[in-house]
Amino acid sequence: MSETVLRSRSARGSRLGSVVTHAVLVAGAVAMIGPFVWQVLTAFKSQPETASVPPTLLPREWLWSNFSDVFATLPFGQQLVNSLIVAAAVTVGQLAFCSLGAYAFARLEFRGRELLFALFLSVLMVPKQLLVLPQYQIMSGLGLLNSLPALILPGLFSAFGTFLLRQFFATIPKDFEEAALLDGAGRFRIFFSVMLPLVKPALAALAVITVMHSWNDLLWPLVVNTDPASMPISAGLTSLQGQEWTNYPVLMAGALMASIPMLLAYLALQRQFVQGIALSGTKG
């Protein structure tokens, strides 16, 4: 009976409501995206134009030279490549190592499992700044300062990744493994051909989180790689600020180029990003 009454009442309410809703959401969107738009526009302006009062919205003349100037000032291309290599290596390594460990913790019984797992969890709770000095000494001892392995090595291993994947492995019914065991498959075979495909969504989520962390990380690269040629793009940008601090168009062009790979990744993999965030819950 009241079904229709209810619906019409809420429909009337929601028409006004949806105008207000969109108004608030649009205002929010402008605040969120505004700086980014301004960055893009500034990246195309000439330096004198950025100092004009009142400011121009659109560039009087669209200058592409700011983008090439970034490459002239810094080994910017090299740094982009560094970031890509590091992100790819760290992600592949983490997926491989963490999934192996996670599988064992979730599916195999062995002596000391609880203790080992507790040890893994304790790593999760330590802030990474606490580790930076000894990590730096390890890298220095290995003669790896100012090299890409210095950026990659610590990132290959993750207690968080192991924990996340373990939760997924644990929810898979035993039957899948047992069928394979009956067919005479070994543990590694089962892991690769049966279990890994079943946790693909979790692997995708972990990959997204790992790529983002790796791409965005600043403190560790600043510490281990002080040579511009071996820096990732995050650290490279900060040095661009030192050298070109008055030249905002060039700075904005650099900032834009450094952000674009991650933005493209997001557009291509929205679902994995959102799922990764929903699953993660650890990120500064």
Next chain:
Amino acid sequence: MTQLATRPAQQHADARRPSRPRRRHHSAYLFIAPVGLGLLVFYLYPAVSTFALSFTAWGPFGGNTFTGIANYVGVFKLETFWSALGNTLLYMLIGLLTLPFAILFAVLLNREGLHGVTVYRALYFIPFITLPVASGLVWKWLYNGDFGLLNQFLGIFGIPGTYWVSNPTTALFAIGVVQVWSQIGYYLVIFIAGIKAVPKEYWEAAEIDGANGWQRFWRITLPMLTPTIFFCTIINVIATLQIFDLVYVMSASATANPAFSASQSIVSLFYEKAFVEADKGTATALAFLLMLLIGALTFVQFRLQRRWVHYV
């Protein structure tokens, strides 16, 4: 052959099964070895060693001597430590503003039949996925005292602007705002998921009882969301206590920016001590104190949750 015995399907492999004799898998150690050894070398050993080293004076080439709590006493005597501590706590408080914004947008985006949810979510998410260093640079430009867009905008209303990040009274807030702005998208995603998990019948029942939207929000959505809010508060506090990137990029160095000490965080002070001044004893003590602070504030939050978090 015990593995082949039939038994009811189990949700969790690690559930104890006392009735069945255990089979131990020695291959498990091989599976765990790569990540285990990596964590041991690059995480556990450094953690223990930082703790040990915070009680020593660092020689230039090893050769550390035990000095008891001298490093800690030294830190407490540092004026910059106390200002960095105060700043960091302020960053934390400002950072918490992220959550009400994220909740507001999440609630609006969960309205039934709303168009463009994916577009809005993507737009709100962009600040979170752009490189933090890049965001810091962009905002620094917006904050620029001479040509920054913010001052131009305020000028329209006749409000005098300032040099936002080099004015000691505004620098910290200016940086804090960027932190909030960049994190909203992340928490938005979590809150959207949280609201989706609330059973629809609750709102329908309330609507039949004549509750308006406002009442439904305060009486149903918000209480049902408290576990998510609790989770986000924990994560957010831990993250903002470790703020570094934005401070580093926007506040630059002590010589360049008069507002440096007014906006420096504990981690940026740590970086300064460890890698600019090469004062590693002080740095390790700082790092350890930060961990204690994070631990203490997390503990307090867990204690307080009984008062306000509703679990169904």
